[in-house]
Amino acid sequence: SQQGEEDPQALSIQEGENATMNCSYKTSINNLQWYRQNSGRGLVHLILIRSNEREKHSGRLRVTLDTSKKSSSLLITASRAADTASYFCATVPFFSGGYNKLIFGAGTRLAVHP
């Protein structure tokens, strides 16, 4: 069963605008990770935020985590056409046995138009 649910399912914006994607999950977690996928093939790790962290930055990416609401958001600032991809949040459940059992949501399809 899927742990995370992203919204929106699809997002269409113009270059230069900011893109915000949200993720909700159901159980306690060790960490939450965001991945990017181009053209339905391999995923690329973007950022990991631990359960005791509230915000992390990496370049134009900003991730927040609210464990009380079991939710996270990914903000991409000053978007570019090259940011067009699907974005997935994935959680490592707290009782996963100490390994990186990533549970993925269905993803947000982002389209950035020139």
Added chain:
Amino acid sequence: GAGVSQSPSNKVTEKGKDVELRCDPISGHTALYWYRQSLGQGLEFLIYFQGNSAPDKSGLPSDRFSAERTGGSVSTLTIQRTQQEDSAVYLCASSALFAGNTEAFFGQGTRLTVV
């Protein structure tokens, strides 16, 4: 190797035939995962290996699916008597030992089409 390598990249097979999908993880990564992704969907967890053992097989959808890992490295996912609903992209990932708080590295996947 430099990254996770999967082969074949694409596989078309007839319904009822067996297929083998291969994953070569990043050297030194003891944790290996198989996921399945149907068109437009998220990733579905199949199985996890730590070394050569599989402590979590909970995601394998049926007994037609099996996986093994030898030498703590290469893994093979086998699907017997393939069905059309098995058509999907099969993704492999690896991560370091005690990877509770580290990223997973994914291969490019094998796109399986059962006709």
